[in-house]
Amino acid sequence: MFYNETNNFDINISSVTAIPSSEYKITYNGVDTWISDVNQESFVNLLDSWGTGSNDTHFVNYAGPSGSDGFYNTDHFESRYTFTLVGDVEVISSSINAIQLGGGYANFVRPWKPYSADHTDINNFHNRSIIDKGKGYTYNSYVNGNLGSQDGRAVGKTAYYSQSADGKIYYPSNHWINYEEIFRDRMYEGTQFQGGYYFQAPQGAGWQDLSSASFYRVKVTGENKLQVIYNKQKIDNSGNIINKK
Secondary structure, three states: OOOOOOOOOOOOHHHHOOOOOOOOOOOOOOOOOHHHHHHOOOOOOHHHHEOOOOOOEOOOOOOOOOOOOOOOOOOOOOOOOOOOOOOOOOEEOOOOOOOOOOOHHHHHHOOOOOOOOOOOOHHHEEOOOEEOOOOOOEEEOOHHHOOOEEEOEEOOOEOOOEEOOOOOEEOOOOEHHHOOOHHHHHHHHOOOOOOOOOOOOOOOOOOOOOOOOOOOOOOOOOOOOOOOOOOOEEEOOOOOEEEOO
């Protein structure tokens, strides 16, 4: 282990930290109204000032047609900020009605009663939308037991209806009952063959339609016998079915 003797030296602090000449500047005071004059001014709809005159607002599109005056004032300006959905936008509440059953052990485990949506309670319907207000339309919603007239037209269908004390039901004009649901109706009514002709088998087919009824049966005896075909059937160039052996 070696010990190095301390070396002594001098540092001139004044020469190292010398400050160059400086000058004191007085703060400039003033008022800038640019934010209040520009950023916070009233909304101006540019579409209202559009025109073809020299003092009007032009929406120029040099990539499009030049227009009759040759100024290319043919661009489209979208003035809408909100685009309303069109369709069945109504939402029916699917909450559960937390009714606590009282008494003893039942009160302790807190069983819940399933909630069945009341279609006569307007509070169970959300996201209902009315458009075209102030255009002469009147929508009778039948809310609160009366006509419930509202200015405008309802968007989409509704499942809400009103029922009077004597049991009479009032459906709004946009209720589901007023619209035809082809798939639902066909599921309920079924689709049947109405007769008038047979579904004839193609030429060379191994079967023949014997009745115009939707369903029928024949006894497999005599000429009507069950034929078991092995392997895969093929069709020749003439359209005849060939049973591979």
